[in-house]
Amino acid sequence: MALDTFAPITALLVISVLVTFIILVISRIFGPHRPTTRKRAPYESGMKPIGPAVRRLPIKFYLIAVLFILFDIEVIFFLPWAVVFRDLGIYGLITMGVFLFILTVGLLYEWKSGALEWE
């Protein structure tokens, strides 16, 4: 059962990676390859690159990432609930309503404390 459903996906993965890989190899063969120092320098609008490229990131991206992790995991919990929604009856509606309420309160708190402001 599991093999039947996932074998095509595995085959698709292998085929798509293989096709991409072959195309990249072909372009490597047909394209010229004459690297110079200037060509290989990181692009910085024509200026000489200043300092390392990997540097500290603004805190707002970190906030978005935390928000995403919270919401995404909680939202994924909804999917199995949605599948059996009709069978769960009023009990399922109330429990998920409570869950969603807590989630919404969290969102409102973040909103009010300014975590969603993007300067």
Next chain:
Amino acid sequence: MEQQCRDLINTLAACMVAGGTDPNLANLLSALLGVVLVATLPLVTVILLIWVERKFAARIQDRLGPNRVGPFGLLQSVADALKMLTKEDITPAGADRFIFNLAPIIAFAVVVLIWAVIPFTPLHVGSDLSVGILYFVGVGSIGAVKVMVAGWSSNNKYALLGAFRTIAQLVSYEVPMILALLIPVMMAGSMSMQDITRAQGGMWYIFASPLAFLIFFISNLAETGRAPFDLIEAESELVAGYNIEYSGFKFGMFMAGEFMHVFTVAVLTAVLFLGGWWGPGVEQIPALGFVYLGLKTMAVYFAMLLIRNTVPRFRIDQVMNFNWKFMVPLSIVVVLVQAFLMRITTSLGLAPNEAGDFVSNLPQTIVLLLGNLAIIAVVLNMIRNRGRQQRLADEAAAAHSDLAHPAGAPAGD
């Protein structure tokens, strides 16, 4: 056996068994053939789509578009691909070579992988996963990984900054997208794409929940980096984002992946909200479903093209505010209201007992549609009130500054 072998396209495995092949080998071969077809379809369509896209944009901008290579310029994309093959492939100094080369492969392969669970006809689907929706969410999320990998490994400040912004946008819009996906799952009671399509025989879900469709559509525009959410690229304002250091066909991979992603989400929208392969006569001739799915997909795709070519670009703060302060709360409300109304219709005995029957779907659809319209009315009213308050505040501020500095007085004396 004779009976089973009547239709070669639909029952290849049975045919081969009838012809004396080992059953396991027959199954494997037919599955492999299906997979190759599924993998070829997006690769071929992307070549055509780039042409469609360029022609469409050209017509809107009062130009002719590509018309030199081949009939109507149809071979333009082929020429472009050949040109890209002969371009020099530069790896910047200080780049992490392995993951730098891995990123375009991820970008391309991920989009092809989504096609595995798309039901083309009642019989043809790459793999009818029972967790198809979850699979789509999971595979779709790898798109963010490709951006991070590409931006981080490039050893370029622009690439890294672009990657941060792109990921912030991608992960943010995933939340309302999944919430909107809950509604088809809830209505069909299954996560399998084939089951969801089959459950829409009587009524497409766009009629039962236009809001979920809109939320899914808009968040997909953002997920694929389409205008008005294309500040990832913003070709008239910035240098390119996370893919700035990529040249030659590696850049082509990113570009083709993006085009394919747009088409893929158009197919998914058609499957989840527009009834997939359903259409007149599809139960007699399953292959017709492919045509219907194509037509519906093109309708969604043209809506995306129209928006891309006519709507101005957002700023990054507008994009984030629009998501967290509008789309997420709205989608939570939609899910709650939809669940509540479905519970009520089930309790009242209005729920459809036959999913394929139009009439038995009607009461529930009308109730859900009214619920959606009520939400739309409330939201529009809230927006209007906020606009009015903003306007009054602006006018008050303007009047105040007019008093302080009367108009016509010479400035700076």
